[in-house]
Amino acid sequence: MLALVDSADVSFIPLEIAQTLRLDVDESEILTIAGVTTVYQTKVHVEIPRKGKLPVNIGMIHADVMPHESGEQIPEYIILGRKDFFEKFEVTINETAQTVILRDIHKERAKPNKSRK
Secondary structure (H helix, E strand, C coil): CEEEECCCCCEEEEHHHHHHCCCCCEEEEEEECCEEEEEEEEEEEEEEEECCEEEEEEEEEEEEEECCCCCCCCCCEEEECHHHHHCCEEEEEECCCCEEEEEEHHHHHHCCCCCCC
16 A cells, blocks of 8 residues: 655545555544535554565554545545654655655654763
């Protein structure tokens, strides 16, 4: 499955993917630029695979589950928003090298200060 990194506040997952993953989905209403709309929300555990290495554990994230309109192509990706993702990592995207670097900011804060005297 492909995940896109976006500047949206929350993450989005298509309803069909949520159903395939058998996620618990709750219905609610949110305010969008187009007005109030019904959405579904869920929590999903996210890991980012890395070639030849252990995956990066993102942990549980909250996501809005978006149904698609009849006749529309079903998206085959989720969108990772700022909440629950960018709050945990410093993200560097290098378009030229086609790499994404994730630095766990919570691990950096937990490291003891090794200052010399």
